Amino acid sequence: MTTDITIDNIYKALEQVMDPEIPVLNVLDLGMITGVALEADMVHIKMIPTFAACPAVSLIQQNIQTTVEKTTGLLVQVTVDKEVHWESNRLSAAAKEKLQHFGIAAPQVHEGELRAEIMLNTPCPHCSSKNTYLRSPFGSTLCRAIHYCKDCGIVFEQFKPVG
Incomplete structure (x- = not known):
C-alpha cells in the first residue's frame, strides 16, 4: 500500500461520487456511507441506500468502487450495510441547500x-x-x-x- 493513502483521501474521493438520480448530491451529502476501513491492500466501504428498493444501488456501488480505486490504486469492496437503515435526517445541511437550488x-x-x-x-x-x-x-x-x-x-x- 502507498503510505500516502489515508481515510481522508478516501472521503475526498467519495465526494466525487454523485447520486445518479439527483446529480448535485454526492454519497456523503446523502449520508449513505456508514463505514470506511483501510487495510494493507484493500479498502472496505459500507453504504446504505436511501430507499430499500432504490434501482440505483448497484450503479452507486460501482461508481464508489471505480472512483476510490482510481484515487487510491487499491482494490475496493463496497457492501450494503445491513445493520443501519437510512433516514432522511442523515441528509447534510449542504445536501438540503443543494436540493433547493436544484428545485x-x-x-x-x-x-x-x-x-x-x-x-x-x-x-x-x-x-x-x-x-x-x-x-x-x-x-x-x-x-x-x-x-x-x-x-x-x-x-x-x-x-x-x-x-
Missing part, C-alpha cells in the same frame, strides 16, 4: 415517528412559500413526492421524509 424541496427534520402531516405545506424550493399542497406521494423516483405551489404556480418535487 427539489428537502424533507423536513423529524423526531422518529413520521405522520402524513409532515409532507403538508412543504416550502416551495422556487419561491419559499408554504402555501403548497401535496399532489401525489409518488414522484418521478421512489424517493420523491410531487407538490404544487399556490403562490408561484410551479409543480415541484420533494425528497420524501423517511424514518
Whole structure:
C-alpha cells in the first residue's frame, strides 16, 4: 500500500461520487456511507441506500468502487450495510441547500415517528412559500413526492421524509 493513502483521501474521493438520480448530491451529502476501513491492500466501504428498493444501488456501488480505486490504486469492496437503515435526517445541511437550488424541496427534520402531516405545506424550493399542497406521494423516483405551489404556480418535487 502507498503510505500516502489515508481515510481522508478516501472521503475526498467519495465526494466525487454523485447520486445518479439527483446529480448535485454526492454519497456523503446523502449520508449513505456508514463505514470506511483501510487495510494493507484493500479498502472496505459500507453504504446504505436511501430507499430499500432504490434501482440505483448497484450503479452507486460501482461508481464508489471505480472512483476510490482510481484515487487510491487499491482494490475496493463496497457492501450494503445491513445493520443501519437510512433516514432522511442523515441528509447534510449542504445536501438540503443543494436540493433547493436544484428545485427539489428537502424533507423536513423529524423526531422518529413520521405522520402524513409532515409532507403538508412543504416550502416551495422556487419561491419559499408554504402555501403548497401535496399532489401525489409518488414522484418521478421512489424517493420523491410531487407538490404544487399556490403562490408561484410551479409543480415541484420533494425528497420524501423517511424514518
